[in-house]
Amino acid sequence: MSLSFQDLNVAYGTTSVLRSLSDQWPTGQLTALIGCNGAGKSTLLKAVAGLIPSTGHLHLDDAEMSLADRRRHIAYMPQDTSAASSLTVLEVVLLGKLGSLGMRLPASLVDEAMSALSVFGLTSLHRRRLDEISGGQRQLVYLSQAIFRQPRVLLLDEPTAALDLRHQLLVLERLQQHARKQGTVIGLAMHDLNLAAQFADRLIGLQDGQRVTAGLAEHVLTPENLRLMYGIDADVSRGAFGQLQVFPLRAAELEARGL
């Protein structure tokens, strides 16, 4: 049971952005895409979601997915949270199930939307306007919308970018629970390597639109891979609780130590 893609290619004009990518993302797990800016993380998520033209094959549970299948089963959450609208928080969440909304809203649907808001502790905000809440709260609202859709594949572009530490943990814990319980395939583009190491079941390292490494955090987050992907030196160690820690080193520090 997984989402798999083979030979996925994306080009903007004559510039190739994703090159012959193939991978398999298991259900019930979090797969994190890492890599520097412009490595192709967002492009890969959008291509899998069918939001940009791409070539290649995409399968969900061994069945080839058409564009219509992708629209139906894959939910994608963009990175940008700046869009300000006077829609209420509850209305924004309801929009997640666009196909189910008619002139009349079934009471069960509204209750479900309220439940989705409760996942991230937002029920008290449900009547607030989107343009009256903070960027971080907006990000949580969009996450609630993505959960409310109950997709089989959930693709999130930097879902914790606008969040404080407490909410970063909350969101990733909830997503992990959601993936395990619902059997959802969750793919995330992430910049925070420590969080990725802590929560992702599997990491994929991208560079120039190609996969350079993939696997468990301890196999992916090595000083060599980090130098390859980010062009930096980093110290990778285990913390007091056994968690993997990535500590980027400044060039000045390395010089001072004669390294």
Added chain:
Amino acid sequence: MASLSGASKPQTSGAASAAPDSTSAPNSYPALVARRMIRLGATIVLLCGLVVADILTGPAMLSVADVLRTLFTPAQADALTRVIIFDIRLPMTCMAILVGMSLGTAGVHMQTVLGNPLASPYTLGFSAAAGFGAALAILTGVSLPLVPWLTIPLAAFVMCAAAAAVVFAFARMRGMSPEIMVLAGIATLFLFQSAQSLVQYMASPEVLQSIVFWLFGSLLKASWMNVPIVAVIFTLCSLAVLPNLWQLTALRLGDARAAAIGVDVQALRIKLFGLVVLLTAGAVAFVGTIGFIGLVAPHIARMLVGEDQRLLLPMSALMGAITMTGASVLSKLVSPGGVIPIGIVTALIGVPFLFFLILRGQRRHW
């Protein structure tokens, strides 16, 4: 039980059933929707009052009793009064409602699909194009065989569609982006305003008078021949957009998010663009240029009922109708015995009202 608001007892279900929320609050969304529905109802009552006032007023200075007697027992009224009520005032009132609703609807569509609070059929040059078409028809004196009364409206309609085609063609070349559409629309506005001025410059004083009168916008052109045409266009355009109400609501989250939740943004933009052309051309062709309603009616509606298009769309149409009928009443009261062209009055009453609403409210409405 299903309702517009989806009111029910709080419960948990679906994907998030296991999720705790220490700040859980009762669902007060139904109360919000109910309040918006009440505002919609009050707006309908206000429109009814203005419709009655519009029928009761006019240069013939008929008494209220005469008007009511003629309306309810036409056989007992004298022929002249019957003609005034049934052939002049009622068509004018019906036209005021339909044109107001058409422009209010066209305005809200434009602002939604372009994501721009300044977008309206007027600001993007559609009305100016219609005015140019009418002015050209008046200047050349051409007349359609069999239906000469349709000559000027048809010229206005064709030119309005041509302006839309120009904007559409430019936008299409650049992926239908809202920014390009707005830019192309503003350029089109200047183009057709200049063309209008050229036609006026070339016209003789008598022809110029006719052109200027048309451009002012006036309900005096309303008749039982053209009212049904506007009614049919408005009805068909309203029905056509019904399946897309939630998609239009989703557009307010921006193109990327709307696309991410399943909206075919480009197809929706093209469809709405076509409807705006029909609504604008249908309205403006028969009454002349009325610039203010398409811009402001959506803003007033948004302040009252928010962004949910199930309510915003009818509210914007009603606000357009209210502005038109209100302006119609005022145009007859300002100069007793005469009628000031309604295109002048709509902005005169609408702008102060909009300023009042903006200053009164504490919130942003866009």
